[in-house]
Amino acid sequence: MKTVVLATSNKGKIAEFKELLKDFELEVKGLDEYPEIGEIPEPGETFLENAIIKAQTVANITGFIAVADDSGLEVDALDGRPGVYSARYSGEDATPAKNNSKLLDELKGVEEAKRTARFVCVMVAATPDNIRIQSRGDWDGRIAFELSGDEGFGYDPLFFDPELGCVAAKMTRETKNSRSHRGKALRALMAQWPEFQKKVHG
Numbered sequence: 001m002k003t004v005v006l007a008t009s010n011k012g013k014i015a016e017f018k019e020l021l022k023d024f025e026l027e028v029k030g031l032d033e034y035p036e037i038g039e040i041p042e043p044g045e046t047f048l049e050n051a052i053i054k055a056q057t058v059a060n061i062t063g064f065i066a067v068a069d070d071s072g073l074e075v076d077a078l079d080g081r082p083g084v085y086s087a088r089y090s091g092e093d094a095t096p097a098k099n100n101s102k103l104l105d106e107l108k109g110v111e112e113a114k115r116t117a118r119f120v121c122v123m124v125a126a127t128p129d130n131i132r133i134q135s136r137g138d139w140d141g142r143i144a145f146e147l148s149g150d151e152g153f154g155y156d157p158l159f160f161d162p163e164l165g166c167v168a169a170k171m172t173r174e175t176k177n178s179r180s181h182r183g184k185a186l187r188a189l190m191a192q193w194p195e196f197q198k199k200v201h202g
Contacts, residue, residue, distance in 0.1 A: 003065075005062050020187070021190075040054050055124040059128045090102045118140045121180075135185045139181040143159065152169045
């Protein structure tokens with residue numbers, strides 16, 4: 001059983017990843033099993049830069065293949081914000097509730113047609129020998145006028161999927177994985193996995 005370490009302690013993300021990776025016969029661990037690693041700085045200006053930093057750092061420390069994603073919400077009416085700052089949008093003491101509240105405040109008075117947005121996820125798998133693959137997934141939608149639903153995490157209570165007619169926080173995990181930016185990025189990464197494994201094992 002190959003071990004893959006996910007460069008996150010976020011229980012929601014770990015659960016999503018495990019679900020998405022269940023067909024690959026991989027033992028999936030999260031950073032909660034490596035408390036000595038601590039918080040990894042994310043100084044990058046793009047999702048890709050941050051994903052590479054996290055994946056390579058975790059691979060180097062653990063000696064296993066590491067998979068990291070950097071993801072966030074891009075809102076067209078806010079010129080792409082919060083983007084790479086999605087998790088800390090409302091400041092250093094940011095929480096999902098504060099972030100959602102700030103987003104609603106910033107979009108006050110913006111009509112429905114102009115509340116278009118997308119979740120973006122860039123994913124990187126890295127080995128301790130600096131062999132890497134990368135992928136990207138986008139999930140298009142718009143920002144609702146109020147919070148609803150209790151599934152998911154982060155901006156899910158505000159992210160409305162027009163095709164399904166509901167916010168992400170009202171979707172089952174299976175439905176969300178089939179639609180989400182992270183699901184798309186991971187499936188694109190897994191499509192490269194056999195070739196990646198060949199490179200890794202020479």
